[in-house]
Every structure is written in structure tokens, then in C-alpha cells.
Amino acid sequence: MNGYLPLERSPRPGYRLQRVELFNWGSFDSTGGEVHELRPEGRSALMVGKNGHGKSTVVDALLTLLVRPGVRNYNVAAGAKKRERDERSYVTGAYDLQSREGESAETRRLRPGAGGFSILLATFANEDVAEAFTVAQVLYLKADQSAERVYCFAEGERSVRADFADLPATDRLVAELKRRGMQATRSHPEYEKWLAAKTRWRPKAMDVFNQTVAVRDIENLNDFIRKHMLDGRSWNDRVERLLAHTAQLSEAHQTLVRARRQSELLGPVVEAAKKHQKLSDKLAAADARLAAADVFFRRQTLELVGPRVEELSREIEGLDSRKDQLGRRRRELEEQCRKLRNEIDRAGGERLRELPGLVAIQEELARVKRTANERYAASLRRAGVEGRATDSETFIALRERLSRLATETRREVAVAEGRQADLLVERARVHEGLDRDRGELESLRKRKGNMPRRLVELRERMCRNLRIATSELPFVAELIAVSPEHRDWEASIEKALRGFAHSMLAPGDHYALVSRYVEATRLEDGVGAGQRLTYLRVPLFTHVPPAGRGRSDSLVTKLRFREGRPLSEWVRAELAERHDYRCCETVEEFQETRGPAMTRQRHLKSGGGRHEKDDRSEAVDPRRFVLGWDNKEKIDRLTQAVAEAERRLATVDAQLHEVDEGLRVSRGRLAAADMALDVKAFDEVDCFLHERQAETLRREKRQLEEADDTVSQLKRSLSAVEQAVVAVEAQRDACTSRRALAEKERDDAVSLVEIARSALEQQSNEATREEVLDAIAAELVDPPLTADNLFVREQSYLKRLRHGRADLEGRARPAGERLVRVMGDYLSEFPEEKADLSCSVEYRDEFLARRQRIEEEDLPRHERRFKERLNEKVTQDIGLLRSEFENERRGIKGRVEELNRSLGKLPYREGTHMRLEASDTQNAEIAQFRAELRGCLDDALDDSFEAAEARFLRIRKLLDRLRDETAWRDRVTDVRKWMSFAARELDDATGEERAYYEGSSGKSGGEKAKLAFTVLAAAISYQFDIEPDRPVSDRFHFLVVDEMFKNVDDQNAEYALNLFEEFGLQLLIAAPLDAKARVTEPYVGCYLLVSKDEATEKSEVFHVTARELQDVVLAQKGGNGSWAARPPAPK
Known part of the structure; x- marks a missing residue:
């Protein structure tokens, strides 16, 4: 395998650990001023010591310097007890629990006061580029006993004694460290940026570094990759926020359901209320009509009986005039009788001499009254009344028509005068606005x-x-x-x-x-x-x-x-x-x-x-x-306004001229009618009587002149005159009788009018709707009301109204009882509403208003709020959560592909390499969770309320389980568990499969360890951005492994060490004090022994040779004393 590396690559590539310094860190106590130092100087190092003597304390110091807080695998060798270690325990030097009888256990500490600083420092150097940098942390306890840190970074080599001596108070610490030439901050992200900029490692490099410390072997490939190769992410905050939004959504849904139920129960209330309201309205209308009927008939009394009083007064006036006329006529006739009797006595000569004078008198009276009659007729024509006064009856009829005409004309004049006043005001307003706009326009044109x-x-x-x-x-x-x-x-x-x-x-x-x-x-x-x-x-x-x-x-x-x-x-x-x-x-x-x-x-x-x-x-x-x-636009507007005002002024002037002309005509007609009404009796214009009397006297004169028998003629004349006296007396008696009847009828009418007027005055403060009065008038239009039938019609109408009201009252009572009953149904289910509502028809409007508010405001608002929280909060949160889950899932696949790129470069066996495969898990719980999560987003684009509510029920079911079953939630939201992992051993040349690894079935411990080391090396290669064939590296090449080879056979341990060596990695291997560590001897160039004084509980680290280390291991195995009793001299 060594042939894989090019010979020209540096034997110690990249940035490697040169020195670590510990000051007051855990059991490495510095109260005497000591600085505990490890100097690998770029070489891989083996650090051994008994359990509990401080190996993990050194490892945790390096983790503290390089790995962000909260994810560090502190004291991994301690297994289940690793929660006992934290920065506070290291700062105070906690080392044991001491229990006294009757008291709770108490942690023993080397530095219980902890008033000073703990300092960690590590220097890394790159021999290829002749560069170095130092990282350091100063830790101390705040008043609340929580640990506070200051992070430092500096180019070149620094030391605790030279650069961190005599530190000031904590509030000036950062400024002082900066003054000493270092970058200093209390922000770990800023500190991380300095390191990343220097080493150019990938963002998760130190996470892999942290995980490497804890790797042993692969019990299960899925668990190994999930635990050591992938970052675990807690979704609790997101889920809790989603649950909070869901709680708000559930509250909105409950509020909506409550409003629906209220609306449902208020439906019968509305129905009953409408029926009761309808009957109540009819009852109120009947009451209003009864109340209005009195006003109506009193008004009718004034309208029908009032004019009758005037008519009767005019009739009495006419009858009085007629009686006077008849009295004068009777006296004239009696005088004629007296004269005729005298003439008879004188035999008639005297009569012929008197008749011309009598004729002249009658002709003069006829002339005077004819002139008056012509004036009267002219007044009638000007008033627009047709007809002539030829006798007392026609005169009285004309007088009544004139009286009505005068009343109507006065009303017309009053209306016209009001219209004239309105037009004059309008003209003044328009004229004022026109003058103002003209002035403003003139001003605007000048500026x-x-x-x-x-x-x-x-x-x-x-x-x-x-x-x-x-x-x-x-x-x-x-x-x-x-x-x-x-x-x-x-x-x-x-x-x-x-x-x-x-x-x-x-x-x-x-x-x-x-x-x-x-x-x-x-x-x-x-x-x-x-x-x-x-x-x-x-x-x-x-x-x-x-x-x-x-x-x-x-x-x-x-x-x-x-x-x-x-x-x-x-x-x-x-x-x-x-x-x-x-x-x-x-x-x-x-x-x-x-x-x-x-x-x-x-x-x-x-x-x-x-x-x-x-x-x-x-x-x-x-x-x-x-x-x-x-102001051009304003000038245009004002110009237009001035023109419009001028047109309006012309229109008003035309309307005013028309009204003035109408007033002139109406006033002339009214003046003519008043002039005609000034003639009180027909006698004032009765020229016809005198013309007839003159003709009678002329005829008498002719007859006397022609007759031979004067006395006979005089007697016939006397008889005719006496008959006329009897007729006149009969007419006068008839006038007297009629006047008495008319006077009584007038007095009765005046009394009725006064009673009606008094009643109306008493009701003047009560609002009587005119439409009710109009409705009553419409009902009584046929046959028309008259002064004669008014009171009979009133009694008949009121009787009918009272009967109808009694029928309505009988129907309204059970309707009110039904309304109260359904009101009670509502308040029984919602008793808190009793503060504002009560089971009484008086609260009908309040119930209707409540239903209207619920239907028009509450339900739309609650539905809108429910849909907003469903769509904009919960559905959106679920969509984002699912999207983040899927992004995390894709990220896992991406990281697997990144590992595969590195695995493709690592020989697994001769001519083969490994390839990882990630597929969706077949776990039923997770599959169901993903399906239900996806189902929560189904129909999200369906805007109907039914779809929204169905989606809510699906969401609530899922989120209730997420809230109640935390263990299940932790399982299904761990996206690492959504994937199952397998490894295939592939032929480099053909790509054919040589072996398949899935889970831990059928594989020996050695095979599992080898696979673990291979995957681990690939992950390190990728995250540290190390290219094995790069001749000069400026990347980070340091790794810590803690008891990695404890349960691994020598062959696979050597495989792992060779693998790390191929990548040029510097290892700090922490191992127990046993012979197993000898397998590392060919690969390390520095040996460190960590020992603790059992009396003082203080640890020290010693540099030893391989031989010295072997002696210590043998002595430990044979039980011949301990190295701590006779340690070698530090190197």
C-alpha cells in the first residue's frame, strides 16, 4: 500500500501539532505556576496512562480548542459517565465525589475557589511552507458559576508563559490580548472563521474530528454512518414551534366550531324571532294605526267640519242679509198697500201722479245696482269663476266657490313666494361665487x-x-x-x-x-x-x-x-x-x-x-x-367654473322671471276674489228686482191710463200687493227657521273643531308617521268622507281595527313563548352568554344582532383566521419542515457521494475499493410518518373550506402524536434513520461487486473494524480536503483517537494506521497502559506517559522513549510497582 504515495511528498505534510500547553485544566493543576506541556513536534504520538490519570483530560483540551461547544465528545473513554465532564469541572479541577454521613454527595475540586484562569494553547506548524499558527482559550467562571471563554488566534508560535502571564480582570481581557498581538473574541463562530481561513478545511471538518475521537468499530453499518459520518440534528425546536402554531390552529378551529354551533342554535331563534317580529310589527302597526286613526279623524274633522263652519257662517250671514232684504221688501209692500188703500179712497187720480216718481226711483236703484253687478261680474271673470249672480241662491253658490278659490290661491301665492325666496337666495349665492371666482381668476392670471x-x-x-x-x-x-x-x-x-x-x-x-x-x-x-x-x-x-x-x-x-x-x-x-x-x-x-x-x-x-x-x-x-x-390647470378649472356659474345665473334669472309672472297672475286672481267677496249680500248687486219693480210700476201706469174702472184696478193691485206681503213674510219665516238650524249646526261644528284642535295640540309631541295616515286615507277613500258621514265611518273603522288587533295579540303570545323556549336552548349550551342575554322577548334584537354578528363577522373572521393559520402558519410550517427533512435527506445522500469520491481513491483490498449506498429505509414507522407528513399537504391548493378542515384533521392527528409520543417523535424525525446504508466492495477495473456489507450481519469484528477505518478515512480526507498525491499540503493533518484499537486485532489496527499514514495524518493516540499499544510503535515518533499522584490527585505528562514505555507496560502487567512511584525524567 505504501507504493500508493509519491516519493516526493513531504514526510510530515500540512499543519501538524507542535505543542500543547495546559494551565489549570482538570487534574493538570498549575497553582504553583506550572505549565503542563506536550511536544509532538509534528510527529504522531502515543499517549498512555492508567484509566482516570488524565489521558481524556488532554484529549478534551484539544477538543475544547478545536470543536465548537455543545457537540464535543468529552471524556468518551468514560462511557456512560461522560456527562460528568464539562468546562466548569475542568476549570475547577473536579476529580471525585465525597459523601459524608447524613449529607448529600459533594464534588471534590483541586481549585474550589476558581478565581483564576484556565488556559489551553496549541501550536500547529507546516514544515513545507514554514508557517505556524497558535490557538488558545482562556476560561474562567462567572458569578453564576457558568464557564466563560475568550478565544485567541495568532500567526506563529506563542506560549502561556510568554503571552498569557499577568492577565487583567475579565472585563479588560479581550482588549489586553489584542494589545499583545493576538486576535481575540468571545464569539466561537468568529474564532472558527479564523481557523477555517487558515486551514481551508470544510465546514464540518471539526465535527468529523470530534466524531473520530469516539470511533471504535462498526457494530452496525447504519448506526456507524449515522453516528460518526452524519451530523445529528435536533428538530425539537421546529416541531415545538409547529406544535405551538398547531395549538393556535386548534384554538382557532375550536373557536370556529363554537361559532358554528352558536349559529346553528341561533337559527331557530332567528326563525322564531322573525315570526314573532312579524306579528309584533303587525301588532305595532295596528297600534300605530289605532293611534293614528284618532289623529286622522281629528284632522278630517278640521278639514271637513272646519270648512263647514265657514260655510254655515257664510250661510247665516246670507240668511241675515236675506231677512233684512225681505224685511225691507215687506215694509215696501205694506207701504204700497197703505198707499193703494188711500188711492182707493181717493179713487185713483193721485196714483197716476205718483207712479212716474216711483218708476224713476226704481230705475235709479236698478242703475246703481247694475253698476255694482257689473263690477262683481268683472271680479268673477278676473278670479276665473264662471257664472252670474241672478238670484240669492246663485249668489251664495258663487260666494262659496270664491271662498274656496281664495283659499287655494293664497296657498299658491305662499308656495310661489317661497320658491321666489329660494331663487333669490340661490341667485345671491351664485352671484357671490361668480364674483369670488372671477376675482380669484383675475388674481391667478397675474401670478x-x-x-x-x-x-x-x-x-x-x-x-x-x-x-x-x-x-x-x-x-x-x-x-x-x-x-x-x-x-x-x-x-x-x-x-x-x-x-x-x-x-x-x-x-x-x-x-x-x-x-x-x-x-x-x-x-x-x-x-x-x-x-x-x-x-x-x-x-x-x-x-x-x-x-x-x-x-x-x-x-x-x-x-x-x-x-x-x-x-x-x-x-x-x-x-x-x-x-x-x-x-x-x-x-x-x-x-x-x-x-x-x-x-x-x-x-x-x-x-x-x-x-x-x-x-x-x-x-x-x-x-x-x-x-x-x-396654476394653468386651476385657471382652466376656474374659467370653466365661471362659465358654468354664468349659465346657472341666467337659468336662475329665467326661473325667477317665470315665478314672478306666476305670482302676478295669482295675486291678481286673489285680489279679484277678495273684491268679489267684499259683496256680502245679493241685495247689493240685485238690479233685477228694481228693474222688475220699475216695469211693474210702468205697467200699472199704463193700465191706469187705459182703464176706465180705476177703483177696480186699484183693488186688484191691492190684492196682488197683499199676496206679495204674505209671500215675503213666508220667505222671511223660512229664513228665520233655516238660520236657527244653521246656527245650531255651526255651533255643533265649532265645538267639534275645537275638540279636534285641542286633541291634535296634545298629540303634537308624538310622532305620527304620515305613511300610516296615508294608508288610513287610502282605506277610506271609497265612499269619500264627508262632514255628514265622518263620525259614522270613524266608529265603524275603529271597531274593525280593534277586532284585528285582538286577533294579532292572540297569535303573538304563543310565538313569543316559542321564541323564549329556543332562546333558552341557546343559553343552556352557552351559559356564559347570560351576562349579556336573557330568555325574554325583550332580548330578541340582541339575539338577532348576535346571530348577524356571528354570520357576517365572527364566522368569516374565524374561518379566515382558521384558514390563515392553517395555510400561512401550520401548512407552511409543515411544508417547510418537510422541505428541510427532504433537504437533509438529499444532504445525506450528497455526503455519502462525497465519501464515495474519497473511498474510490482508497484501496480496500488488492484491486478493490468500497462504495457506500444510501436508500430509503423500509422502517414502517418512518414510512408511515413520511406518508402522513405528505398527506398533510394534500389538497393544499384546494381553497374550499371542506378541504381545509379535512386537511386540519389529518394534521391534528399527526401532530397530536408528535406531541404525546416523544420517543416516537425522536425516532421518526431523525432524518439519518430515514436512510439505510450498505457498502459494496467493487473491482477497480470492472466495477463488479466483490462483497456486500449491510448492517452487521455475517461480518467478523475485524471486517467491521476495517470497514469503519475505511469509511472514517474517507470522511477525514473529504472534510480536511486532503489529497494524498498532493506534494505540498497547506491543509490540517492532525487527528486524535481515543482507545481506537482497544478491541481491534493487530492486523486491522495496522491497516488503519497505514491508512492514516497514507493521508499524511498526524495522530495523537490515547491508549490504556497495556501491551496492546505496541502495534502503534512503527507509526509514532513520540511517546507520552500521563500519570496522577494518588495523594494530591494532580496529573503530569512525561515524554518517554519506546523502551521506557515498554518497561512501564511490563511492570504494570507484572504488578511490580508503578511508574508513578519512579517516573523517568521528562523530555
Whole structure:
């Protein structure tokens, strides 16, 4: 096998251990200042000694220097007792347990105070490149008795005495070591990087180094590879985190199930509540209709009986006038009778002389009353009433029509006057806005910027007085503008920055002038109206941080800043610090955001939980926007607004003219009706009576002139007049009777109206829904209600309503009992709800609200929370865990392939080499676990709730077992156990199989040991990156083996030593004090003897020759004393 190596390779390649120094480490005590030293000087070394004398202490010192904490195989020779060793026990020199009667056992220590340092140091040198480096650790105990370490690395050789003497206090230790020329740190990863950079070993090189210490042989190939060639990884933290998320998921599922059950039990409550609500609504409607019926009939009393009072009053007035007229007529007729009787007495001559005068009187009365009648008729025509007053009946009918017309016309005039007032207000508002927009437009055309004219004029007046350019006192709005691509946010941004944007900036050099001016001056606009001004002081020397990118949804990212203005950057920084709203696309994002936020709909929230939304027209009117330094767009908007206002003003003027014309007509009609109503009695316009009387007198005159028998004629006339007197008296008596009836009817009607009005006034504070009144009116529309049938219809209607209500009440009672019963079912299952709910119909709305909240809020929220935790937490965690498991599995296969590359270079027997194979284990537990783990991810893309719940049940089943069966969990999550390993011995030339190794069946101890050494050497070769045929190596070539050959025959031990030698490895072999160690003699160049003084419990290490070592072994075997009693001189 030695022919495998090229002759020109250095006999001691790579970095090799030159020296190890121990100071106060375990039983190697240094309280007297001793430094215990081992000097292999690059040679392989055999270190022997009795069990318990300190061999493993030396090995553990090297592990401490080279292997990261937590994975070191401390004191592997001690077997099950290896947990007794840790850094604290080594620092304090623990060596035995002492038990006193009645007391617990106590560890005995060489350095119980442990107030000093323990120091480990090792120097490695490379003869080929003439380089060396030193690694060291300083250990001490903290106040809580835990060990603390300082890691050191230095190029070249260092020593404890020269470089670590007189160390300072622990808080200055790192700085002092650095001052002494070393790299020093308390971080092991940093320390590891220094070593890796120097030796260029692979990341797991020291893990293999650590495992090599513990290798004996291969009892089982699977166990050997899993334990020594592969890194074990604890998945407990990942599984516990997954279990925690699953607990949260289970809690979310339980909450969801509870909400579902609540919804299920509340279903009958909702059904019963709806039925009860429907009946209650009908009952309430019946009650409302009963209550409204009283209002309705009282209103009808006012509407129907009230006008009847007026009609009866007018009728009485007419009857009184008629009675007066008839009285005058009766008196006239009686006077005629008296005269006729006198004429008869005088035989009629006197009558002919009187008749012309009487005719003239009647004609004059007819003329006067005809004129009045024509005026009356003209008033009727102007009022729009057709007809003529030809007698008392037609006059009364016309008067009633005029009264109704006057009432209606007054209502029309009132409506029109209201419309006229509204239009006048609208015209004034439009005119005011037009004047304001015209003024603003004129101002904008003379300047740049979008600020209101009033503030611009205020600033101009201030700048003129202070002799400052307006550009030096800018408004914030003049320095920022909304980016064109974000115009959909413009209204919200204007709202959010309104106060800040209207602020005037006063730089430090102008601040004093501005503040004095503001204090001493009344702030006015161009027309002298007082104004409000906000101004901000900008410090003269302000550090403005450079603009960062910020969040993409930040308000600041949606703005442009005016270039060339010195205050723009200050504004940007101020916005970022104080006004950096988050622009939220959805209300959910808005709700979840902490801090200032806004939506496109001008929905803002700021600090302290204050929320605001402004939908007033001025908030969305672009004419009111102020941001930006280019006002072209605002001018266009205002120009358009002015044109629109002018059109609106013209429209309002046209409407106002139309209303004015309508008012003129209505007022004329009302004036005509009032003029006609001024005629109280038909007698005032009854020209027809006098025309008839004049004609009668003329006819009488003709008859008298033509008649021969004057007396006969006078008697006939007297008889006719007497009959007329009787007729007039009959008419007057009828008027008197009718007036009495009308007066009684009017008094009764007045009483009813007063009662109705009083009742309505008492009910004025009670809300009566107009739709109920309209419904009652619709029910009673046919036949129409009149003053005559009103009270009969009222009694009939109320009787029907009361009967219907009683029927509803009878049906509502069992519905309420059913509702209370299902409420009780719900509260029985959820008694904690009794704090807010009770089995009573009064809680119906609360139950319905609870169901609605559960259906609309709780269930969707719980389902969303359940699915989020299932998909985004647990399923994702399971997916990641499974992915990491699979990555670990692939990594194992990759590491096996790495080993195979090295094994391919190592002769196993003449012409053969070994190859490892990794395949999935047939272990049923692991196969089932992997299948169930994979099943937890099935249907992960199915978004249905049924699939999610089914997946949850599979996950819960698996994770419950992971939580409850820790031994099973440890087995199935150890990915190393997912693989089974076998080894094939292959022919180098043909690749044919010569032998097959699987587990430990059928193989001798020697074959298993040989296979172990072969695999181990391959692993070392790969991790240390050692190429056997490389003439000059700059890699790490040192290895520690502890009692490796204890149970191995000499032939296989020699095979292993040859194998390590072929790779140029320097070995430190720890072995017991027996003859078995002689097999190493051809391969080592340094012999070390470790011995402990039984009296002091302190260990020492001696350099001896092979002969001296043999003598000690023989003496030990024969029992002739011990080497410790007469040790050789140290070398």
C-alpha cells in the first residue's frame, strides 16, 4: 500500500501539532505556576496512562480548542459517565465525589475557589511552507458559576508563559490580548472563521474530528454512518414551534366550531324571532294605526267640519242679509198697500201722479245696482269663476266657490313666494361665487401658484412693508405638487396636508421681522376682511437628512418638490417626519395600519385614534386645491367654473322671471276674489228686482191710463200687493227657521273643531308617521268622507281595527313563548352568554344582532383566521419542515457521494475499493410518518373550506402524536434513520461487486473494524480536503483517537494506521497502559506517559522513549510497582 504515495511528498505534510500547553485544566493543576506541556513536534504520538490519570483530560483540551461547544465528545473513554465532564469541572479541577454521613454527595475540586484562569494553547506548524499558527482559550467562571471563554488566534508560535502571564480582570481581557498581538473574541463562530481561513478545511471538518475521537468499530453499518459520518440534528425546536402554531390552529378551529354551533342554535331563534317580529310589527302597526286613526279623524274633522263652519257662517250671514232684504221688501209692500188703500179712497187720480216718481226711483236703484253687478261680474271673470249672480241662491253658490278659490290661491301665492325666496337666495349665492371666482381668476392670471387670493394679498402687503421678496416667504403649497401619475390621490393628499400646505415659511433670517409684523398688524385681505395666517419658523442652520427611498405606499412618494428652492428639502424632511401618511388601497389595510394612514376616499386617521372623512363639496372641488406652483390647470378649472356659474345665473334669472309672472297672475286672481267677496249680500248687486219693480210700476201706469174702472184696478193691485206681503213674510219665516238650524249646526261644528284642535295640540309631541295616515286615507277613500258621514265611518273603522288587533295579540303570545323556549336552548349550551342575554322577548334584537354578528363577522373572521393559520402558519410550517427533512435527506445522500469520491481513491483490498449506498429505509414507522407528513399537504391548493378542515384533521392527528409520543417523535424525525446504508466492495477495473456489507450481519469484528477505518478515512480526507498525491499540503493533518484499537486485532489496527499514514495524518493516540499499544510503535515518533499522584490527585505528562514505555507496560502487567512511584525524567 505504501507504493500508493509519491516519493516526493513531504514526510510530515500540512499543519501538524507542535505543542500543547495546559494551565489549570482538570487534574493538570498549575497553582504553583506550572505549565503542563506536550511536544509532538509534528510527529504522531502515543499517549498512555492508567484509566482516570488524565489521558481524556488532554484529549478534551484539544477538543475544547478545536470543536465548537455543545457537540464535543468529552471524556468518551468514560462511557456512560461522560456527562460528568464539562468546562466548569475542568476549570475547577473536579476529580471525585465525597459523601459524608447524613449529607448529600459533594464534588471534590483541586481549585474550589476558581478565581483564576484556565488556559489551553496549541501550536500547529507546516514544515513545507514554514508557517505556524497558535490557538488558545482562556476560561474562567462567572458569578453564576457558568464557564466563560475568550478565544485567541495568532500567526506563529506563542506560549502561556510568554503571552498569557499577568492577565487583567475579565472585563479588560479581550482588549489586553489584542494589545499583545493576538486576535481575540468571545464569539466561537468568529474564532472558527479564523481557523477555517487558515486551514481551508470544510465546514464540518471539526465535527468529523470530534466524531473520530469516539470511533471504535462498526457494530452496525447504519448506526456507524449515522453516528460518526452524519451530523445529528435536533428538530425539537421546529416541531415545538409547529406544535405551538398547531395549538393556535386548534384554538382557532375550536373557536370556529363554537361559532358554528352558536349559529346553528341561533337559527331557530332567528326563525322564531322573525315570526314573532312579524306579528309584533303587525301588532305595532295596528297600534300605530289605532293611534293614528284618532289623529286622522281629528284632522278630517278640521278639514271637513272646519270648512263647514265657514260655510254655515257664510250661510247665516246670507240668511241675515236675506231677512233684512225681505224685511225691507215687506215694509215696501205694506207701504204700497197703505198707499193703494188711500188711492182707493181717493179713487185713483193721485196714483197716476205718483207712479212716474216711483218708476224713476226704481230705475235709479236698478242703475246703481247694475253698476255694482257689473263690477262683481268683472271680479268673477278676473278670479276665473264662471257664472252670474241672478238670484240669492246663485249668489251664495258663487260666494262659496270664491271662498274656496281664495283659499287655494293664497296657498299658491305662499308656495310661489317661497320658491321666489329660494331663487333669490340661490341667485345671491351664485352671484357671490361668480364674483369670488372671477376675482380669484383675475388674481391667478397675474401670478403663479394656487394659493387663495386673500392669503397671497396678505403676504404681498407684508412683503412690501418688510421689503422682502415674496419668494423668500413661500407657502408650503408653492413648494410641493401631486405627481401626475398619482392624481387619483389628489383630493386625499389636499385634505391630509391642508393645514401644513397653507402655512407660510419664515426662514431664520426673516423670522424676527415676520413675527413682529404679525404681532403689530391686523391681518387683512384686499377688501379689509380679517384673515388667519399660520407660519412656520425654519431654523437658519438645519440638517436635512438626504431623501431616502421610503415606503412605496408613503404619501411623500406621491409628491414632487419644487427644484431650485432652498426650502424644498426642509419641506420634504418635515413631511417625512410629521405627515408621512400611509396610502392604503383597501379599508382592511387602513384598519391594520398603526400610525397615520389614508384612503383615496379622503378617509384619514392620525395619532391618538382620531379618524376623519370629509365629503363636503369643497373638499373634492379642484378649484379649492392649493398644491403646486403651476396654476394653468386651476385657471382652466376656474374659467370653466365661471362659465358654468354664468349659465346657472341666467337659468336662475329665467326661473325667477317665470315665478314672478306666476305670482302676478295669482295675486291678481286673489285680489279679484277678495273684491268679489267684499259683496256680502245679493241685495247689493240685485238690479233685477228694481228693474222688475220699475216695469211693474210702468205697467200699472199704463193700465191706469187705459182703464176706465180705476177703483177696480186699484183693488186688484191691492190684492196682488197683499199676496206679495204674505209671500215675503213666508220667505222671511223660512229664513228665520233655516238660520236657527244653521246656527245650531255651526255651533255643533265649532265645538267639534275645537275638540279636534285641542286633541291634535296634545298629540303634537308624538310622532305620527304620515305613511300610516296615508294608508288610513287610502282605506277610506271609497265612499269619500264627508262632514255628514265622518263620525259614522270613524266608529265603524275603529271597531274593525280593534277586532284585528285582538286577533294579532292572540297569535303573538304563543310565538313569543316559542321564541323564549329556543332562546333558552341557546343559553343552556352557552351559559356564559347570560351576562349579556336573557330568555325574554325583550332580548330578541340582541339575539338577532348576535346571530348577524356571528354570520357576517365572527364566522368569516374565524374561518379566515382558521384558514390563515392553517395555510400561512401550520401548512407552511409543515411544508417547510418537510422541505428541510427532504433537504437533509438529499444532504445525506450528497455526503455519502462525497465519501464515495474519497473511498474510490482508497484501496480496500488488492484491486478493490468500497462504495457506500444510501436508500430509503423500509422502517414502517418512518414510512408511515413520511406518508402522513405528505398527506398533510394534500389538497393544499384546494381553497374550499371542506378541504381545509379535512386537511386540519389529518394534521391534528399527526401532530397530536408528535406531541404525546416523544420517543416516537425522536425516532421518526431523525432524518439519518430515514436512510439505510450498505457498502459494496467493487473491482477497480470492472466495477463488479466483490462483497456486500449491510448492517452487521455475517461480518467478523475485524471486517467491521476495517470497514469503519475505511469509511472514517474517507470522511477525514473529504472534510480536511486532503489529497494524498498532493506534494505540498497547506491543509490540517492532525487527528486524535481515543482507545481506537482497544478491541481491534493487530492486523486491522495496522491497516488503519497505514491508512492514516497514507493521508499524511498526524495522530495523537490515547491508549490504556497495556501491551496492546505496541502495534502503534512503527507509526509514532513520540511517546507520552500521563500519570496522577494518588495523594494530591494532580496529573503530569512525561515524554518517554519506546523502551521506557515498554518497561512501564511490563511492570504494570507484572504488578511490580508503578511508574508513578519512579517516573523517568521528562523530555
